[in-house]
Amino acid sequence: MTSPVAALLGLRPHRVDDTALRHRLAGRVVVVTGASRGVGRAVAVRCAAAGGHVVLLARGASALAEVADWIVDHGGAATSIPVDLRDLDAATAAGERVVAELGAPALVVSNAGHSIHRDLSAYVGRLHDVTRLAGVNLLGPIALALPLLGAMREARGGQLISVGSVAMSLPGPGWSVYTATKAGYDAWLRSVSPELAADRVAVTSIHLPLTRTTMSAPTYADSRIPSLSAADAASWVCRAVVTRPRVVSPWWGRVGAVLAAALPGAADRVAAATWRRSR
Numbered sequence: 001m002t003s004p005v006a007a008l009l010g011l012r013p014h015r016v017d018d019t020a021l022r023h024r025l026a027g028r029v030v031v032v033t034g035a036s037r038g039v040g041r042a043v044a045v046r047c048a049a050a051g052g053h054v055v056l057l058a059r060g061a062s063a064l065a066e067v068a069d070w071i072v073d074h075g076g077a078a079t080s081i082p083v084d085l086r087d088l089d090a091a092t093a094a095g096e097r098v099v100a101e102l103g104a105p106a107l108v109v110s111n112a113g114h115s116i117h118r119d120l121s122a123y124v125g126r127l128h129d130v131t132r133l134a135g136v137n138l139l140g141p142i143a144l145a146l147p148l149l150g151a152m153r154e155a156r157g158g159q160l161i162s163v164g165s166v167a168m169s170l171p172g173p174g175w176s177v178y179t180a181t182k183a184g185y186d187a188w189l190r191s192v193s194p195e196l197a198a199d200r201v202a203v204t205s206i207h208l209p210l211t212r213t214t215m216s217a218p219t220y221a222d223s224r225i226p227s228l229s230a231a232d233a234a235s236w237v238c239r240a241v242v243t244r245p246r247v248v249s250p251w252w253g254r255v256g257a258v259l260a261a262a263l264p265g266a267a268d269r270v271a272a273a274t275w276r277r278s279r
C-alpha cells in the first residue's frame with residue numbers, strides 16, 4: 001500500500017494497459033540487461049508475460065538461468081546471455097549475437113548498473129572503481145547498444161529504454177562517479193535520439209527514484225525514505241513501452257532539475273548542507 005507521502009511524491013506503480021503491452025511485445029525480441037535480479041528481473045518477467053521473447057543479460061550465469069527457467073515454466077520464452085558489460089568486446093559480441101540469432105529487437109531495456117556511495121577523498125587510490133562504474137553504466141551499454149540499434153534502424157522500428165536515476169538531474173553528495181556515468185549514458189542517448197527517431201526508433205530515459213533492491217540496500221536498508229519496489233519500477237518501464245515518452249521522472253525530479261539549472265549556486269548550497277548533515 002502506497003503511503004500518503006509516497007503518493008504525493010509520485011512514488012507508486014504506474015498503471016499499465018496489459019493489452020497494449022502485449023500488442024507491442026507479443027512474439028517480439030526484448031533485450032533486458034541486469035535481468036538477474038532487482039528491477040531488470042521484474043521487467044523481464046513482465047515483458048515475458050506479455051508474450052515477448054526475453055533475452056536476459058547479466059554476469060551471473062546461474063542467476064540468469066534461474067530467471068529464464070522461471071519464465072519458461074510460466075509459459076514464456078527466454079534466452080540468457082551471461083556477459084560482463086565492463087568487457088567492451090564481450091558487450092559488442094553479445095549485441096551482435098542477439099541480432100544474428102534472433103534478429104532486431106523490438107525493445108532494449110538498458111537497466112544493468114552498479115553504484116558506489118563514497119566521498120571524493122575515499123576515491124584516492126581507487127581509480128579502478130571509477131573505471132568499473134564507467135564500464136557498467138556508460139561504456140558497456142553503448143558497446144551493447146551499437147549493434148542492436150543498427151539492426152533496429154534497419155528494421156525501422158523499436159525502442160530503447162534506459163533505466164537511469166533522478167540523481168542524473170539532481171546530483172547528490174557521495175554519488176559522484178555513479179551519477180557522472182549514468183548521466184553520461186543519458187547524454188549520449190539525448191544526442192543520438194534525433195538520429196534514431198529518423199529511423200522510427202524511440203528512446204525513453206527513466207529517472208528512477210530510490211528503489212528497494214540489492215543496489216540500494218547497503219545505503220538505505222534501514223531508511224524510511226519513501227521508495228519504489230522493483231515491481232513498481234518495472235511498471236514505470238512497462239508503461240513507457242506502451243506510451244513511449246521521451247522521459248519518465250517523478251514531478252519533483254523535473255521541478256528540481258529546472259530550479260537547479262536556473263539557480264546553480266543555491267543548488268550547490270543545498271547539496272553542501274546535505275553533505276555536512278550526512279557526516
Ligand SMILES: NC(=O)c1ccc[n+]([C@@H]2O[C@H](COP(=O)([O-])OP(=O)(O)OC[C@H]3O[C@@H](n4cnc5c(N)ncnc54)[C@H](OP(=O)(O)O)[C@@H]3O)[C@@H](O)[C@H]2O)c1
Nearest residue numbers: 034036038039058059060084085112113165210211213215
Ligand atoms: N535501486 C535504486 O535505488 C535505483 C535508483 C535509481 C536508479 N537505479 C538504476 O536501476 C537499475 C537497476 O538497478 P537495481 O536496483 O535493480 O540493481 P541490482 O539489484 O543491483 O541489479 C543490478 C543488475 O545489473 C547487473 N550487473 C551489474 N554489474 C554488471 C556488469 N558488469 N555486467 C553486466 N551486468 C551487470 C546485475 O547482475 P550481475 O551482478 O549478475 O552482473 C544485476 O542483474 C540500475 O541501472 C540502477 O542504476 C536504481
